[in-house]
Amino acid sequence: ELKVEQNPLFLSMQEGKNYTIYCNYSTTSDRLYWYRQDPGKSLESLFVLLSNGAVKQEGRLMASLDTKARLSTLHITAAVHDLSATYFCAVDILPPSGTYKYIFGTGTRLKVLA
């Protein structure tokens, strides 16, 4: 069964600091997705990671994927208040003889303090 775990669930950090959000998953997959959700708003697609070792960066956010460790990280550099949001990772798999699965993590609620 595909399970996706994020940690931490809550993160309060000071502006200017660096931090990393972790996304672990239980079944082999080469595809991982990161999303952002502002309070009371819809989702925004951040990164699509499609292979082992994939690294993508956008502004102060950098995401990477290690498929052997079944781990993705979302690194925040020099956090600013505007990054306050909930961040979700998601993994999908298509087993050879099974049902397509696309599972989200529980989300990490990030609060950046001035």
Place this chain on the structure above:
Amino acid sequence: DSGVTQTPKHLITATGQRVTLRCSPRSGDLSVYWYQQSLDQGLQFLIQYYNGEERAKGNILERFSAQQFPDLHSELNLSSLELGDSALYFCASSPGGAGGMVYEQYFGPGTRLTVT
């Protein structure tokens, strides 16, 4: 503004009823995805359509169905509603759709469904 529209924004209905949620994708996007977000279940992928055909199916209940029309808009039908169906329903669109979430998706604002 993502360019994806959803109607209605809010919907309040009673248990046992049936509702239809509508999604219009961004111009040129062929894929539509439906998601459910609730406090109990978190975020769940429901179903994906590409150019009118079902491409991927997630945790969609048998009481729920969806379709994508020739003009590419999509509808999600929820029937025999239960209290637990109260949630935010998002749709998203993307230019392609190979049966997996390999494309950047653009999300609509969502429909908040309350079942009383």
